Amino acid sequence: MFWWMYFSTAAEGFTNKPLILWLQGGPGGSSTGFGNFKEIGPLDINLKPRNTTWLSSASLLFIDNPVGTGYSYVTSDDAYTTNVDEIASDLLAVMKAFLAQLPQFSKVPFYIFSESYGGKMAASFSEVLYKAIQDGSVKCNFKGFAMGDSWISxxxxxxxxxxxxxxxxxxxxxxxxxxxxxxxxxxxxxxxxxxxxxxxxxxxxxxxxxxxxxxxxxxxxxxxxxxxxxxxxxxxxxxxxxxxxVSKLYDDKLSELMNGVIRKKLGIIPSDVIWGAQSGKVFEKQAGDFMKPVIDTVDRMLEKDDIKVVVYSGQLDLIVDTLGTEEWVQRLHWPGLSHYNAATRHEIVGNVTNKNVAFVKSYKNFYFYWVLDAGHMVGVSQSCQIIGVMLRYGCL
Incomplete structure (x- = not known):
């Protein structure tokens, strides 16, 4: 499994800023390709610096996940995952290896951000990671996870x-x-x-x-x-x-970039591995798990008062529309739900536009963001707003 990390560029140093893991959807969408170069990484698909970058506020970790996605690959058919439990297990293995290589991040506040099917993975991985921290098998300062337009129910x-x-x-x-x-x-x-x-x-x-x-x-x-x-x-x-x-995430321009100049620059990708070549198989193997909900997983994580649970939804998204997201939230058994429902929803004004960019409602460790003028890929349309908003409202 392949991971890619950027250190925060903050003047006070990366150890004083959080580490954010980004999980792409699909399943089979490449975080190191699509999430990195088309959404929230410091360079765009033309390798030009973005005007704004999350690196000013956090270090960024991308994992090509599930295995078979992007630069991650399998050499045996039985290595593909078939459900989110297996995906979470693989992610835990990667996280352990990452922290062993870069132990300075074991004390840095760690958050998981996700998009679409990545939210389903994020919920399951969060539970597995939390248990591993509690039993002492991994040392990680895990603080919370954010599910963006996520396929939870x-x-x-x-x-x-x-x-x-x-x-x-x-x-x-x-x-x-x-x-x-x-x-x-x-x-x-x-x-x-x-x-x-x-x-x-x-x-x-x-x-x-x-x-x-x-x-x-x-x-x-x-x-x-x-x-x-x-x-x-x-x-x-x-x-x-x-x-x-999924296939549109591997468009010609991005595939050319990842299998060309990026592959050459990395210098570690095996010669027989083509970025994205196994993504169709990844998608197919998960077919039996697609329609299974993970509301119960979110419920259990909300019971952990020390873990922040964030939902954010793009106003113009259809595939995981806000109406459906609000429906599953109302089926949570979390004791704080009635208090959340009674809470006041607040307007959020953007730093750049000075206009309303979102609304937020929260209670204790649960936050719900309605993101305006954004579709499913909130990281594309409102990337610079989201992290700033969450910093201002206590999610990070």
Whole structure:
């Protein structure tokens, strides 16, 4: 498994700033590629410095995860993970190796940030890491995790697609009825524990959305145009989902960069390993786990008063819309939920624009951020705002 780290550029030194791990979604999306060069790393895809960087506030760690993603690779089919428990176990192994190599980070405050399916991984990894710290098998100053537009309860996302599209005038009543019917069939499969079937029905629901909206972008409802690959007939559900949600993370320009100048600069990638070549297999192997929720995992982590649990959601995201995210939050058994619901939601004004960029509501160790003018990839559209906001409101 491959990891990549940047030291914080803060004047007071990296040991006085937190370490943030970034987990990409997919599953199969490369953190060291997409998250690094297209979202929050110090250089963009043209290797030009970004105007703002998280490195002024934290050190950044990217892991190509699950194994088979990005530069991480397998030499045996049974090494692929099939569920988030296996993913969390692998991440713990990497974290132990990282801290053994750079022990100065064992005392630095450590946070996990994530996006999409990465949020599901982050919740599971957080629980495993916390237990390892408690039993003394790893020394880490773990402080909290943030789930950005995260696939925590997939069925809640699916069930709210229709109402969200209808409320934003992207479908009429006929479209709403068709999407709701497909979503309910997906829910029935989940309730019956038929998770492979639920994955198929999830794919069917997305196809119906594409038909009735004439190509709304699942990651930002203000963008349009279905992928050309999705026009290929006779695709399986897994192939269709992979093309829609993962393959685009390996676009030609990024692949050329990672398999060209970056690969040469690193000088450690085995000659037979191609960045992203195994990502389709990664996605396929997780298929039976796609529609399983991890709400209970979030619940258990909220019981740890010393761990901050953060949810942030982009206003324009469809695939993991805010409506669905709020639905699963309301199903938490956490005793503080009623107090959170009664708390006041606060406006957040951006440092750069001096305009409202988000809202936040919190109680004890739980924080929920509504991020305005942002789609699924909040790190792309509001990257400079997010970390500053969380610093100001006590998450870091």
């Amino acid at each position: 997939p069925v809640d996302s699916v069930l709210t697609w229709g109402p969200y599209l209808y409320a934003t005038s992207l479908v009429d009543r006929g479209g709403l009825a068709a999407i709701n019917a497909a979503a309910m069939a997906t829910k029935q499969a989940v309730d019956a524990g038929q998770f492979d079937k639920a994955t198929q029905l999830w794919s069917d629901t997305e196809n119906i959305i594409e038909k009735y909206t004439h190509g709304v972008n699942m990651y930002n409802i203000l963008k349009w145009g279905p992928s050309a690959k999705l026009q290929i007939k006779h695709q399986s559900a897994i192939e269709s989902l992979y093309d829609r949600h």
